[in-house]
Amino acid sequence: MADITPSEVKRLQTTLQRLLGSPKLTVTAPTRKGMSVEIAVAGELIGTVHRDEDEGEVSYAVHITVLEEDLPAA
Template sequence: MAAISASEITRLQTTLRRLLGSPSLRVNAPPRPGLSVEISAHDEVIGTIHRDEDEGEVSYAVNIIVLEEDLPPA
């Protein structure tokens, strides 16, 4: 798994804000090398982004975590 550059973080944040319609969404650089890039909304971490490069093509996997306790009542 390759590290995500500062430029990629900025571009991912712009794209995810547009796609998800959430201007408060932030893509945060890891505090130290080797850790995951995190996605946060309203200062709460909601997931991670992982970069993959295969045969020269780059893709990003976004994993968003939703806790059952954060869901509205049934």
């Protein structure tokens, strides 16, 4: 797993805001090397982004966590 550059963080934020329709979404670089890049909406952490490079092709995996306590009542 490779580290995500500051340029990639900015580009990921722009792309995810567009794809998910939320200008309140932020992508934050880790404070220490090797840590995960975090995704938040309106300041609430919702997931992480991981970078993968295989045979010269780069991809990003987005992992979003939703707690059951955050779901509306059935």
